[in-house]
Amino acid sequence: MITDPFGRPKQTLTDKVGKEILSRITSGKWPAGYTLPSELELADLFDVSQGTVRRALRNLVDCGILIRQQGKGTFVASRKRRPVGTRVQWFVKNGDERKEDKTPHTQPVICGFELIEANRRVAAFLEIEPGSRVWHIMRDNSYLGLDVQCCFDDIYLPAERFPGLSERDIRLSDSQDIYGFYEEKYGISAFTVDEYARAVFLNPDQARKAGVTPPFPAICLQRITRDAADRPIELRYLTNATIEQNMVLSIGRFL
Numbered sequence: 001m002i003t004d005p006f007g008r009p010k011q012t013l014t015d016k017v018g019k020e021i022l023s024r025i026t027s028g029k030w031p032a033g034y035t036l037p038s039e040l041e042l043a044d045l046f047d048v049s050q051g052t053v054r055r056a057l058r059n060l061v062d063c064g065i066l067i068r069q070q071g072k073g074t075f076v077a078s079r080k081r082r083p084v085g086t087r088v089q090w091f092v093k094n095g096d097e098r099k100e101d102k103t104p105h106t107q108p109v110i111c112g113f114e115l116i117e118a119n120r121r122v123a124a125f126l127e128i129e130p131g132s133r134v135w136h137i138m139r140d141n142s143y144l145g146l147d148v149q150c151c152f153d154d155i156y157l158p159a160e161r162f163p164g165l166s167e168r169d170i171r172l173s174d175s176q177d178i179y180g181f182y183e184e185k186y187g188i189s190a191f192t193v194d195e196y197a198r199a200v201f202l203n204p205d206q207a208r209k210a211g212v213t214p215p216f217p218a219i220c221l222q223r224i225t226r227d228a229a230d231r232p233i234e235l236r237y238l239t240n241a242t243i244e245q246n247m248v249l250s251i252g253r254f255l
Contacts, residue, residue, distance in 0.1 A: 031187030112138030
């Protein structure tokens with residue numbers, strides 16, 4: 001998780017300016033990819049010195065919330081503006097483990113989409129009240145060139161933060177991954193993930209789609225994704241069949 005750089009007991013002007021900028025980002029007023037005003041304009045906006053603004057911006061850059069590009073300006077971090085091919089799916093097709101590009105080239109197909117009430121477990125992870133409305137999205141994933149499924153994706157999103165979400169929106173998105181879609185459609189950026197892995201068996205339907213005979217072992221990743229303000233935006237379960245892929249334990253920056 002990101003440590004709040006402005007959470008010290010005694011706040012300085014730098015802290016206050018940083019919080020004001022962060023508030024505009026997390027409220028969606030300054031969405032992912034947004035170009036911030038110049039330092040002089042920000043100084044005028046917040047009625048502080050340019051040096052105070054510069055220090056506040058530097059703190060947010062250090063946290064990965066902002067990106068500064070020489071000669072271009074300061075931007076709210078986004079997956080488009082930070083072209084780092086860091087994976088958030090730790091599996092690769094058999095034989096691809098030693099390739100330099102380990103980004104998984106899978107094809108997700110939506111097989112379920114519904115608006116439901118969150119049970120206590122889902123509500124606890126998303127830090128919402130039980131019974132709150134959540135979008136439940138189920139996707140099957142296969143590698144290019146393979147006709148069997150390798151990963152079963154189970155996603156829960158708080159409906160309050162994703163109003164009007166539709167299956168059609170996701171299908172027609174130009175983004176290559178679901179996190180790019182969150183930014184593109186709702187201006188919500190994923191900054192950190194907490195992930196836990198455990199061994200499971202594929203259920204009969206999953207085994208059939210994976211082309212294996214149950215009981216067949218799999219690895220389930222439970223993921224909680226958070227925004228820049230450390231608020232959960234997604235609970236996700238990725239159940240990975242191990243017949244056509246391997247788990248690669250290499251970790252880099254998420255965004």
